[in-house]
Amino acid sequence: AQKITQTQPGMFVQEKEAVTLDCTYDTSDPSYGLFWYKQPSSGEMIFLIYQGSYDQQNATEGRYSLNFQKARKSANLVISASQLGDSAMYFCAMREPLNYGGSQGNLIFGKGTKLSVKP
Amino acid sequence: DGGITQSPKYLFRKEGQNVTLSCEQNLNHDAMYWYRQDPGQGLRLIYYSQIVNDFQKGDIAEGYSVSREKKESFPLTVTSAQKNPTAFYLCASSIPGGETQYFGPGTRLLVL
Numbered sequence: 135a136q137k138i139t140q141t142q143p144g145m146f147v148q149e150k151e152a153v154t155l156d157c158t159y160d161t162s163d164p165s166y167g168l169f170w171y172k173q174p175s176s177g178e179m180i181f182l183i184y185q186g187s188y189d190q191q192n193a194t195e196g197r198y199s200l201n202f203q204k205a206r207k208s209a210n211l212v213i214s215a216s217q218l219g220d221s222a223m224y225f226c227a228m229r230e231p232l233n234y235g236g237s238q239g240n241l242i243f244g245k246g247t248k249l250s251v252k253p
Numbered sequence: 254d255g256g257i258t259q260s261p262k263y264l265f266r267k268e269g270q271n272v273t274l275s276c277e278q279n280l281n282h283d284a285m286y287w288y289r290q291d292p293g294q295g296l297r298l299i300y301y302s303q304i305v306n307d308f309q310k311g312d313i314a315e316g317y318s319v320s321r322e323k324k325e326s327f328p329l330t331v332t333s334a335q336k337n338p339t340a341f342y343l344c345a346s347s348i349p350g351g352e353t354q355y356f357g358p359g360t361r362l363l364v365l
Contacts, residue, residue: 138295167352177341179296179356186352225295229352240286240311241354243295 136161138228140244147216148252154201155211155247157226167229168209169241170200174222182224185209213249221251255280257357259344264362266331266338274329274360276344285327286345286354289313296343302327331362339364 137160147153159168170182185193185200193200201210213220227241257278266272276285284303288296298311302321316335321327327346331338341361345354 169353171356177343177359177361179343179345181353181355184352227296240298240301241296243297245293245295 136163136228136230136242138226138242138244140226140247142247143245144248144250146250146252147213147220149218150215152212152214153216153249155213155224155226155249157209157211157244159207159209159226159228161207161228168200168202169227169229170198170209170211171225171227172220172222173225173246179225183211216251218251218253221249223248257344257346257355259342259357259360261360262358264360265365266362267365269333271330271332272362274331274342274344274362276327276329276357277325278327278344278346278357279325280346280355281324282346282348282355283324284347285321286347287311287317287319287327287329288343288345290341290343290359299329299342338362 139158166187168185172180172182183193183195183198183200185202192202197214199212223246225246226244230240260275286301287299289299290296297313299317300308300311300319302308305324308319308321318330341359343359344357347354
């Protein structure tokens with residue numbers, strides 16, 4: 135079964151410092167996608183970054199980068215130069231392989247990490 | 254601006270009442286999804302639809318129903334059979350089998 139694990143319920147980081155949010159996944163399928171979403175207190179889920187299982191390089195989007203270690207089945211999110219506005223819940227998600235149990239590539243979410251940025 | 258809208262922002266349900274949550278998108282996406290989020294938890298899939306007039310049950314479909322008569326719209330009905338409906342409901346859309354799902358702002362459902 136597909137599974138996403140986020141072991142850090144909460145994290146604190148000082149403004150302007152970098153922070154790493156952990157995510158491990160479990161799948162036996164060679165083709166999968168990994169996502170990170172940000173959920174501020176307003177509730178909407180904001181897409182941050184995507185990594186495909188066959189991508190050779192780690193994904194980057196501005197201050198966000200994904201530290202993809204395939205052998206360890208980890209996909210940690212690194213936020214550089216933290217800002218106060220980065221305070222939010224962060225969710226790691228994995229796309230189910232197509233046709234898995236009739237799935238069309240649905241997302242499986244971890245339980246999230248609450249990041250608090252201190253001024 | 255393209256995006257996904259959900260209404261209402263807050264919804265109150267009385268015992269035994271069915272309520273419908275609206276989800277509309279103008280991204281021209283074929284696939285749409287409904288998720289439920291409970292406090293301190295991740296998202297769980299309720300229903301999804303890859304194309305108009307077709308939809309599939311997700312992991313927690315019991316007590317919910319959906320329709321997909323138009324590409325832009327995917328309303329979710331929380332029926333009286335759902336005994337614990339208090340949660341935050343999020344709608345999303347994507348191209349079928351697409352890599353990224355984009356989410357609406359959510360509806361918070363409370364039971365009176």
